[in-house]
Amino acid sequence: MTINNPAEYWNPLWQSGRRYRSLGPEERQLTGRFLGVAHGRPALDVGSGDGTLARYLHADLGYRTTAIDCSSAALEIAQAEQTTSDGPVFRHLDIETGDISALPNAGYAVVTCRLVFAFIKDKAAFLDRIRRFLPPGGTFWVVTPLAERLPEERKSIGITPQEAELLTAPWSSARSEDLDVLRCYALRP
Numbered sequence: 001m002t003i004n005n006p007a008e009y010w011n012p013l014w015q016s017g018r019r020y021r022s023l024g025p026e027e028r029q030l031t032g033r034f035l036g037v038a039h040g041r042p043a044l045d046v047g048s049g050d051g052t053l054a055r056y057l058h059a060d061l062g063y064r065t066t067a068i069d070c071s072s073a074a075l076e077i078a079q080a081e082q083t084t085s086d087g088p089v090f091r092h093l094d095i096e097t098g099d100i101s102a103l104p105n106a107g108y109a110v111v112t113c114r115l116v117f118a119f120i121k122d123k124a125a126f127l128d129r130i131r132r133f134l135p136p137g138g139t140f141w142v143v144t145p146l147a148e149r150l151p152e153e154r155k156s157i158g159i160t161p162q163e164a165e166l167l168t169a170p171w172s173s174a175r176s177e178d179l180d181v182l183r184c185y186a187l188r189p
């Protein structure tokens, strides 16, 4: 799906009460298995929405998590749902067009991207940007629906086999697990 102005697209959806798939026990277990316990290492959650995954990374897995989203409406919800002073740090940033040098860390042990990759306009440029954040041994964790598993009217929120190829090609290691319509990728530089 091509979205020209992501903030203009996502803000009204969040404001209208639209919410996305919650992080169920199976996905939590899978995420924990691939990303492990962090002991305070830094993580970056890209397109964090209401903070569903960012909070899990921070509170359960122990990552010092920065969460970015281009939608101010999503970030307002994420902040409102933050019940502790020790939670992820939420930042307003478009990962495709924003100034990534403004982020607190130059590198992250883990970068995550859940239910976002299908909506990225220039996927190759996006992957180049993400790679710059990941030192050897780091992990890019991507959770995305596969278009082929979705009904016709929802295919645009999933990735095609060609996009899956583009996603996995630039990494030295690409592992994946399936979770119903989702595929979860652990990609390493």
Ligand SMILES: C[S@@+](CC[C@H](N)C(=O)[O-])C[C@H]1O[C@@H](n2cnc3c(N)ncnc32)[C@H](O)[C@@H]1O
Pocket: 006, 010, 020, 021, 046, 047, 048, 049, 050, 051, 052, 053, 068, 069, 070, 071, 074, 093, 094, 095, 096, 097, 113, 114, 115, 116, 119, 120
């Ligand atoms: C379907 S929601 C998923 C939210 C969250 N990751 C989750 O798992 O619930 C997609 C999110 O990605 C954000 N997003 C889309 N394109 C973005 C971009 N270029 N930069 C930053 N965030 C983006 C949207 O604002 C939206 O909050």
